[in-house]
Amino acid sequence: MSEAIAEIPVHQNGSAAPSVPSTERKGLTKKEIAADHPTWCPGCGDFSVLALYFKLIEKRKIWHENITTVAGIGCSSRFPYFVQAHGVHYIHGRALPFATGISLSRPDLHVFVFGGDGDAFSIGGNHFNHTARKNIKMTYCVMDNWVYGLTKKQTSPTSPLGFKSKTDQWGAVDYPINPMKQAIAAGASFVARTTSTNPNHVLAMMEAAMDHDGFSFIECLSECVEFYEGAFDAANPRKGGVFNEVPNDHDVTDELNAYKLAGADFPGYFGIFYKNNKPTKNAKEAEIIKSYQSKVAGLKDWQILQKNFDKMK
Numbered sequence: 001m002s003e004a005i006a007e008i009p010v011h012q013n014g015s016a017a018p019s020v021p022s023t024e025r026k027g028l029t030k031k032e033i034a035a036d037h038p039t040w041c042p043g044c045g046d047f048s049v050l051a052l053y054f055k056l057i058e059k060r061k062i063w064h065e066n067i068t069t070v071a072g073i074g075c076s077s078r079f080p081y082f083v084q085a086h087g088v089h090y091i092h093g094r095a096l097p098f099a100t101g102i103s104l105s106r107p108d109l110h111v112f113v114f115g116g117d118g119d120a121f122s123i124g125g126n127h128f129n130h131t132a133r134k135n136i137k138m139t140y141c142v143m144d145n146w147v148y149g150l151t152k153k154q155t156s157p158t159s160p161l162g163f164k165s166k167t168d169q170w171g172a173v174d175y176p177i178n179p180m181k182q183a184i185a186a187g188a189s190f191v192a193r194t195t196s197t198n199p200n201h202v203l204a205m206m207e208a209a210m211d212h213d214g215f216s217f218i219e220c221l222s223e224c225v226e227f228y229e230g231a232f233d234a235a236n237p238r239k240g241g242v243f244n245e246v247p248n249d250h251d252v253t254d255e256l257n258a259y260k261l262a263g264a265d266f267p268g269y270f271g272i273f274y275k276n277n278k279p280t281k282n283a284k285e286a287e288i289i290k291s292y293q294s295k296v297a298g299l300k301d302w303q304i305l306q307k308n309f310d311k312m313k
């Protein structure tokens with residue numbers, strides 16, 4: 001744990017020593033947040049996303065006890081292992097329901113979920129749609145590498161047509177989903193796209209997502225150098241590609257235009273496509289709880305339960 005936490009001397013009777021002013025807690029350093037050495041292949045795009053998460057924690061002064069990192073299963077979903085703080089490496093495709101529970105019960109935290117395209121859009125596809133439509137406050141960063149990396153090269157829902165893999169030896173025949181279109185259509189209230197080869201941009205998207213009060217989704221292209229090398233070269237100026245930002249005059253509240261931007265041919269655009277400020281499920285439930293609590297004040301738990309059961313009769 002951090003040694004940056006201010007130590008306030010305490011008298012033997014338990015009260016704080018009055019003459020010592022409390023000092024401000026320093027932001028955590030990467031050294032204090034980094035856990036085990038990541039087990040990703042050298043050159044994997046996921047390293048960059050992790051490094052920028054550390055930067056975000058450092059910059060925004062998120063303390064150890066407030067860091068909440070949730071993931072499903074996959075190479076990218078190993079993410080929480082590498083963060084020295086609270087985190088969950090949960091069931092394949094089920095990161096979002098788990099994160100929802102945390103988000104609704106701990107409004108003081110901002111939950112970050114990381115995972116892959118398979119985890120998000122195959123096995124977890126239903127959860128993605130429902131978490132988005134419910135507008136649960138959290139940030140979901142999908143490290144999209146267009147392949148199942150952990151299980152060694154199967155076609156994923158974002159693999160392009162013709163991609164040769166262990167499950168499509170003659171080339172993929174199924175039309176890929178477009179994560180940006182899907183997020184917008186499902187009701188996500190913040191939808192952004194970035195690429196792990198542009199660190200400043202990744203950090204900017206993470207910060208904007210974190211500041212959004214609602215379900216914030218980021219598609220982050222993250223190359224699998226082992227099973228889909230060069231997939232995103234066309235989006236990387238260092239490899240002869242282009243990095244086109246969302247046009248300055250794009251109105252992020254314009255859903256239809258956001259959808260059109262999402263339909264651009266690869267490498268498409270990068271930045272915030274869509275954002276609206278509709279109320280979250282968190283806020284709506286908090287309101288219900290507050291008003292109900294005033295009605296059951298003074299009752300014992302079993303009496304409250306009884307009241308609820310009676311209502312259902």
Ligand SMILES: Cc1ncc(C[n+]2csc(CCOP(=O)(O)OP(=O)(O)O)c2C)c(N)n1
Binds near residue numbers: 074077145148
């Ligand atoms: C219920 C269940 N089904 C299948 C698997 C096998 N499995 C593990 S990870 C994975 C796909 C991972 O792909 P993705 O989410 O894109 O992550 P990546 O490894 O590419 O980062 C699969 C099919 C599993 N662990 N659990």
Ligand code: SF4
Binds near residue numbers: 040145224226
């Ligand atoms: S298999 Fe691919 S996604 Fe997995 S760690 Fe290696 S490069 Fe990264």
Ligand SMILES: [Mg+2]
Binds near residue numbers: 117147148
């Ligand atoms: Mg993948």
